Amino acid sequence: MEQNQIIDSLNWRYATKKFDANKKISAPDWKVLSESLHLAPSSYGLQPWKFLVVQNKETLKKLTPLSWNQTQVEDCSHYIVFTTLNKVTEDHVKKFIAKTAEVRGQQPNDQGLMAYQDMMIGDVVKGPRSEIGKWWSQRQSYIAMGFLMQTAALLKIDTCAMEGIDPKGYDDVLGLTGTGYETVAAVACGYRHSDDKYQTMKKVRFDTSDVIKFV
Ligand SMILES: Cc1cc2nc3c(=O)[nH]c(=O)nc-3n(C[C@H](O)[C@H](O)[C@H](O)COP(=O)(O)O)c2cc1C
Numbered sequence: 080m081e082q083n084q085i086i087d088s089l090n091w092r093y094a095t096k097k098f099d100a101n102k103k104i105s106a107p108d109w110k111v112l113s114e115s116l117h118l119a120p121s122s123y124g125l126q127p128w129k130f131l132v133v134q135n136k137e138t139l140k141k142l143t144p145l146s147w148n149q150t151q152v153e154d155c156s157h158y159i160v161f162t163t164l165n166k167v168t169e170d171h172v173k174k175f176i177a178k179t180a181e182v183r184g185q186q187p188n189d190q191g192l193m194a195y196q197d198m199m200i201g202d203v204v205k206g207p208r209s210e211i212g213k214w215w216s217q218r219q220s221y222i223a224m225g226f227l228m229q230t231a232a233l234l235k236i237d238t239c240a241m242e243g244i245d246p247k248g249y250d251d252v253l254g255l256t257g258t259g260y261e262t263v264a265a266v267a268c269g270y271r272h273s274d275d276k277y278q279t280m281k282k283v284r285f286d287t288s289d290v291i292k293f294v
Pocket of ligand 1: 094096240241242243244264282
């Protein structure tokens, strides 16, 4: 891909306010989008998240008033709610280590893996960062959000990040209470409506030299 194609896709993307409810993301495109979430990086690789693709129409209807009545919730093709661990647990770290051993063909009690496990537990479960585990997990999820939105833009699929929601209300509707996961934000994915006036608005960004400094 040429450099200018990447910049074109960054300019093409905008926070879509009005989706065309008749246009749906194809299965092959959805596969790519879901891999952009699946392959997103996270600190230590711990993936403290679950991405809920809300398909049930009744559920989406309940989420709309919990989303400042924004129409994207029901009109987009795939509405993805980003949820993260409210506390990083020893079990979660052990699950990750077990997966690592499986994928990389290591013994489950491999010395290096055990040392890595103890180090992570000593940090995010019991150590200094355990106090901010919830915020730490939430921060990771914004990386996945960025991956999703840029991958979508490369495929000419529209998105809107949605923080204008009531996370606690979402937790209730989605049955998250007691699961250890809490709603952070959402991303609506689909196709812009031809009426959406925001698509022609110029991007407002501070000058590059104002925000990027070589120091
Ligand atoms: C984390 C985050 C949350 C956002 N929440 C909303 C939202 O709830 N509703 C909305 O219409 N736009 C939302 N936006 C879109 C921003 O307003 C938009 O990205 C910003 O104004 C820049 O415009 P652009 O994305 O069109 O370039 C959100 C963006 C981000 C990154």
